[in-house]
Amino acid sequence: MKLYPLFADLHERPVLVVGGGSVAERKAAMLLDAGARITVGAPVLSPALQAWVVAGQIAHRAGTFEPHWLDEAWLVVAATDDAGLHQRIAELSAARRIFVNVVDDAARSSFHVPAVIDRAPITIAISSGGDAPMFARLLRERLETLLDHSLGTLATVAVKLRKRIRLRHPQPAARRRFYEQLFAGRVAGLVRRGRVDEAQAEAERLLASDAAAASGSVVLVGAGPGDPGLLTLRALRALNEADVILHDRLVSAEVLALARRDAERIEVGKQAGHHHTTQEGIHALMLEHARAGRRVVRLKGGDPFVFGRGGEELEFLRGHGIPYEVVPGITAAVACAAYAGIPLTHRDHAQSVRLLTAHCKASHDTLDWPALARERQTLAVYMGVSQLEAFQQRLIAHGRAASTPFALVENGSRPEQRVVTGTLGRLARRAAEQAVKSPALLILGEVAALAGSLAWFGAPPLDEAPTPPRPGCVDRPAGADRLLAAIHHA
CATH class of the missing domain: 3.40.1010.10 (Tetrapyrrole methylase, N-terminal domain)
Known part of the structure; x- marks a missing residue:
């Protein structure tokens, strides 16, 4: 072990930060979180440091470093861009047996600032001894994804019961089983849902019970x-x-x-x-x-x-x-549209979006077809591959233009994603020609025409080259109005 891990209580203890720039600002921010009494020494301070001085959160020594600045310090951080000054601060601190951190200089540092995961009162620190700080940060990012932010609150619940837990379960094995139940069972679930009072009551009940029965x-x-x-x-x-x-x-x-x-x-x-x-x-x-x-x-x-x-x-x-x-x-509508480069809403083309499913013929009878046939909206249809022809016919019969663009997104967001585009009048035929299979999502509306120009993921769309929509306009093929009138009178 190269370094001895140590968590220092700096509450109300004086700490000196030499430097007034962005690096010194970051170091001071962490020390503030730890409750340290901070003095920053520098001729000029960053705006944030200056604001903390005005607010009385930190003290400021104006000017260049002087040895007497170290007189009361428990810790020192050297955060300037002057290597010679850093060497001097490190030597003077060592002579006074004061721990010093020289930013980006592991050899001159007697302590190192780790990458921190804060779930107070739980704190996890990762250090590479200054040799590989980026690797330490990457590990911190990985661990951040695994540790729920409710962990600190859960630990606080346990802290309140700690003495009573030891009395109730004096044997280490029984105590360990109780903590496993506490941290993985109903109490943890209540804390995650923000029901802290209920979690505390459940922990009390669990402690009072004769045995910590398994709770799924x-x-x-x-x-x-x-x-x-x-x-x-x-x-x-x-x-x-x-x-x-x-x-x-x-x-x-x-x-x-x-x-x-x-x-x-x-x-x-x-x-x-x-x-x-x-x-x-x-x-x-x-x-x-x-x-x-x-x-x-x-x-x-x-x-x-x-x-x-x-x-x-x-x-x-x-x-x-x-x-x-x-x-x-x-959900698939949001993800498939995004991975196909299709905005579900667009100021010029679609002011609303409808999510619907059409996986069987019976579901068609429950849909509001006149509403679905309106222009300037986007339809995102789930599980509809087997019913595309009926869907197409119903929409056209209720007034949706046969020239309305569509995009079928097969295996959206996956490496094998395919996007088939065309117009509503040829929807079922295009799907059959390209042998589109589930899972596939249908996106119908003026915005679907943007797939060709905005696509960014996977293979380019298999396109019939529809005309991009014009703001506020929907084109219909010649004779479409007469055809629709005949359908309505039929």
């Missing part, structure tokens, strides 16, 4: 459209805490690879006409594993609350007294 829970997690980089931090944490993962067929292998290695994975995918697991079967699996004390992640493509039956699953869990929470995901 379910987290509905949106996996997004497939690109693992689109997972939220909370989703990643949930995957790393899961004992069991019930995942849809469309959840990508890359997303599943981010989950805890020893978690049990159960595919419960449903596909039009081929239901591997019924919704009732999924409910039963969630209940079985949660009642066995396991942490269950119900992993859904896209977002659980956008055509994902998330509401039904929550109603079931609530009805059976199973604790749950929801982690939103990036």
Whole structure:
């Protein structure tokens, strides 16, 4: 071990920072967070440092460094651009046995400022001894994604009970099991949901019980459209805490690879006409594993609350007294449109967007076709590949122009993404010509014509070269008005 790790209590203790620029400002900011009594010595201060002086948060010694500035300091930070001055400060500090940090100079430093993850009262520090500071920062960024911001609040709940926990569980093994239950069970879930008072009460109940019985829970997690980089931090944490993962067929292998290695994975995918697991079967699996004390992640493509039956699953869990929470995901309409270069709304072309599903003929009868046929709006249609011809006919019959641009985004956000574009009058034919398969999202509206010029991901769109929309205008082919009039009178 090259350095001895040490967490210093600097509250109300004097610390000297030599330098008045941006680097000194960053160092002073961290010291302020630690409660140090800071003096900054420099001829001129940055605006932020000057503002702290005016506010009385720090003191200022104007001018160039003098040895007597070290008289009361417990720590010194040298943050100027003068190497000779840094050498002098390091030597004088060493002679007085004062720890000194010389910025970007590990050899002259007797202490190093680590990369910090702050979850007060939990603090995690990463140091490379000044040899590889960028690597330390990268590690900090990785750990930041794994450690929920509620961790500090959870630790505070535990601190309040610490003495009583030791009395209640004097044996280390029993105490360790209690803490595992506290940090991974219902108490942690309540803290994450911002219900701190309820969490404290649940911790009290758990401590008073004869045994810390296993308590399972379910987290509905949106996996997004497939690109693992689109997972939220909370989703990643949930995957790393899961004992069991019930995942849809469309959840990508890359997303599943981010989950805890020893978690049990159960595919419960449903596909039009081929239901591997019924919704009732999924409910039963969630209940079985949660009642066995396991942490269950119900992993859904896209977002659980956008055509994902998330509401039904929550109603079931609530009805059976199973604790749950929801982690939103990036829904397919937003992600597929973005990865195809299509803005769902646009000041010139679309002032609204509608999300709808058309996976079976029966669902068509519930849709408001006159409203869907209006211009200057975007339709994002989920699970509609098998019903494209009927969808096309209904829209045209209710007045949507056959020249309206569309884009079919297949495997959106994944390496194999394809975008097929054209106009509504040829929608079903284009999909058949290009053998478009699920998962695919249909984007219909004037904005879809922008795919050709704004595409940035994957292969270029397979295009019929539609004319880009003109602001406020929608073109119709010759004779379209007569055709529509005949349809309406039929």
